[in-house]
Amino acid sequence: MKNNQKKAWLFLLPAIISVTIFSIWPIIRAFIISFQGGPLICLNFNGIENYKYIFADTDFWNSLTNTAIYAFMTVPIALAIALALAWFVFSKIRHQSFFEAMFFMPYVTSTIATGIVFRYIFNGKYGLLDFVLKMLHLPAPDWLDDPSMSLISLIIFGIWSSLAFNIVILIGALRNIDPNYYVLADMYGANESEKFWRITIPQLFPTLAFLLTVNLIGAFKVYTQVFALFNGSAGQGNSAITSVFYIYNKFQVANTPGVAMAATVCLFLFILFITCLQRKLMKRVNS
Incomplete structure (x- = not known):
């Protein structure tokens, strides 16, 4: 109603002001600073020199490459593991609330704290992981001090740290699936595999699309x-x-x-491009 538009804008005004101050203005400010040089208290315009610097900096390209590898490795693997665990808990476990709480605990735990624990697990001298690998007579690499293993260690840690949120969201989505679908499938003699791929996955598609978008953005950051x-x-x-x-x-x-x-602007544009591409692909798959 046109008569209520002024009241609606009045109620939306605090949210609009907050989003402008804390979200839109920082983006604009970062774009402006990307064309300036010098310390933060004495900035001066220097054109595109900052962009020339980062494009010639090997560390920038290495960071972008590592970020892309981390994102495209961590997100699909974590989603696949989370989906398998969520389906197992939902279909096979009776006391689901207990396991939901157990799975959600890492999400509310400080990343620094869990990082310290993983640092001890990955330690090349007295780490638990290498101890287990040596007991199984398998190679025990230096996970943290070997440059070739650093990114792999980070990916393993990233997969573990993203499981909690994904599992809880997926279990909630599984509960919202109409059980009549499975009843009809049983009537027509469908097995567990057919029910999973023909009923569960299509019904979870919006949730998986949401988790894929959120996890990709988080992985790039x-x-x-x-x-x-x-x-x-x-x-x-x-x-x-x-x-x-x-x-x-x-x-x-x-x-x-x-x-x-300047690196922030490039990362923002890269994340925006990947997110838009991912959403278009998901729409095509959904259609």
Whole structure:
């Protein structure tokens, strides 16, 4: 109703102001600073020099490559494991609420705390993982100090840390599936595999699309896991450096906010492109 538009805008005004101040303005400000040089208290316009710098910086390209590898490895593997665990708990376990609480505990636990635990697990001298591998007479690599293993260790940690949220959301989505679908499937003699692929997966598709989008965006912004796992660094020789870690170093350590904001703008555009591409693909699959 036109008579209620003014009242509606009045109620929306606090939210609009908050989104503008804390979301839209920082994006605009970052774009402006990306064309400026010098320290944060004395910025001056320098054109596209910051973009020239990051495009010629091997650390920037390594961080972008590591971030892409991390995202495209962690997200699908974590979703597949979470789906399998959620389906198992939903279909085979009676006391589901207990297991939901157990699965959700890592999500509410500090990433720094879990990173410290994983740092001890991955330790090459007294780590639990290498101890188990040696007992099984398998190669026990140096997960944290070997540059070739740093990204793999980060991916393993990322998969584990993203399972909790995915499992709880998927269990909730499984509960919302109409049980009559399975009753009809049993009447027509469908087996468990057919019910899973022909009923469960199509019904979970909107939830999977949501989780895929959220997890991809979160994976491209990974920073805390790197900081926690490698004790404030990005692995030996920056072997596990990610885009956000690169931005942090340029802004906080090197005191070059213009370079950091230029990398931020590039990361923003990259995430926007991947997200739009992913949504188009999901729409085609859904149709």
